[in-house]
Amino acid sequence: MEELTSNWNRLSLSDREGPGCCLEDDLSFHELFLAAKFLTRRAVNVDAIAKTFTPLWRSRNGFQVRNLGNHMVLFAFDNMEEVEKVIQSEPWSFDKHLMILEKYDKNNSMEELQFKRTTFWVQVHGLPIKFMNVRAATKICEVLGTVLPSTNPHEYEGGNFVRIRVSLDVTIPLCRGRLVSIGRDKEVWVSFKYERLPNICYWCGCFDHDDKDCEKWLNSFYKSRQSVSSQPVPQSQKEQEKSCPTSPVQARSSTAGADWTDSMSPERITELVQNGKPQSVTNHSQQFASCTSPSVT
Template structure:
């Protein structure tokens, strides 16, 4: 950078060649871009990436993949709707490894982008029935990351659990759950399960490396038994299906006739969505 500044100071340009030219945002090509980092040691192949996500995303106008560095690419879409569709249904993975995805900020160099936060759906299990509400689940998930409190109510309720959208810091071990104190002084363990979880280190709970690259495993010289792992397949949630529980309301009308109304949960478009 210093060499560039010195070279610039030595230039002697005519008034015409050296006059300042101003360009505005209105003159830029309208693009809708997401920047993604792939948490894998393998060399990226943009053709393989395009072939992988084309049938999954099913964009009407397609998209473009541009490699920026060894493990960072840009996804360029034709319109805002396609971009939002991909962004709102993350996390995504490639070759079983997590792909950290966020909006491209033209004010920040791609090499300086922050790839530490990823949004997951966390299923909160083992809650007593009368505490299975979104408000309670959001309160409990506060230690797991930044909770998104603007989700639709129907997206929160499953059979026997409540799910919450949480932005997680992937530089920290995944939160397995927490102890919750009830008013009667009793403490209960509430477990977390993560939807669409990619490769995870079962030794330390990190999303940034596999079991074989974990310092815990390496320092042990490969002698640790699997029973010593702090995590397991139990932290992976099954694909979400909205609660199938129906409720029945019974009342007596003014003409003394018994009225019965059955309320069923709305059908979810997520049930037919292929992840």
């Protein structure tokens, strides 16, 4: 290497071969990155992600997808306008699970990304006619997060409701509505409906798990089993057992189920209910009504 360097130094360069050409940053290929995190426990398939979002985003020069692990991917674009278009069209979901997007500066580390916020159009229902305007709906929706203004006034119109665009913190449960005071002597319940709402937990309203994996539901189910097993045996049942004696094996079999379920851990209960859930979960899910609309492209 030292010999090559010395030989190069002895060469004489012409005017065209010598210095004088300087490459500035504006001549480089600028990749613009969007980091994404998928709130799901399933493995992320990069090929399926690319096939899903290519027709939705309609990027002029296409985009690249890189798997970062831990349910995170990196989308690389070459056009800032397309990046802004994707962000303005939130929320996005993949396989019915929420995908959180953040602009990524390649000079920073991935650990600095928080993946805490995404944007939803929220429908405000139940407003009295005289308060069905953007100002009143904006004040009500301040409890949800940061209200984002829109340059198109027609986007707020929804007929019998008002639409407000809000940046939500996805680490806290969704808000179902709000009790609003009308004057001093009247209160009305104003409900929120979230457009293009992906899968959530209908027990607690969180995005990061399904209802069958909710600790709140598991604890409730586990406690209900304990309360049933702790109830005293009716006298009529005791008399029936005395009149129809059973063998020790039969007696053990008749109570083994209760003892077994009483000793189950929440993890074991989760395994048992993977293929189903109590009817109470389905009924409880009605608390979080959602309104779906075609994907924004």
